Amino acid sequence: MKNCIKTFISLFFVALGVSCTPEETEIAVTSVNLDVSALTLTEGGKYELKATVSPFNAANKKVIFNSGNQSVASVTETGLVTANKEGQTTITVITDDGGKRAECEVTVVAKEYPVTGVKLSSAFEEMIVGESL
Secondary structure (H helix, E strand, C coil), rough: HHHHHHHHHHHHHHHHCCCCHHHHHCCCEEEEECCCCCEEECCCCCCCCCCCCHHHHCCCEEEEEECCCCCCCCEEECEEEEEECCEEEEEEECCCCCCEEEEEEEEEECCCCCCCCCCCCCCCCCCCCCCCC
């Protein structure tokens, strides 16, 4: 059955006037893009980068994500960025086929902790003018 399909495909291409060998049927990657080129996250925040490999019918769409500074922001193999500490870094995606690349500049800002109350050491103190407490 497999040979019948290969024969059919070969005849189909011949009918179209196209000759191709099995090596020519693999479409090479021409570029990769990320959904954002810059990102600002608060410490502890996350964002999943989406990589788009072109052309859409490329044979090998595998990509590898890397962080320029893992202590500032780390990235998983699926593109999930985690903001670790305040600073800046670059997340790079590289295609397995052809080494095409795209970058996203990541800025991590410090997490703010709002004041929720103030507590004094005592509710009442008597003082004489000029004293410190």
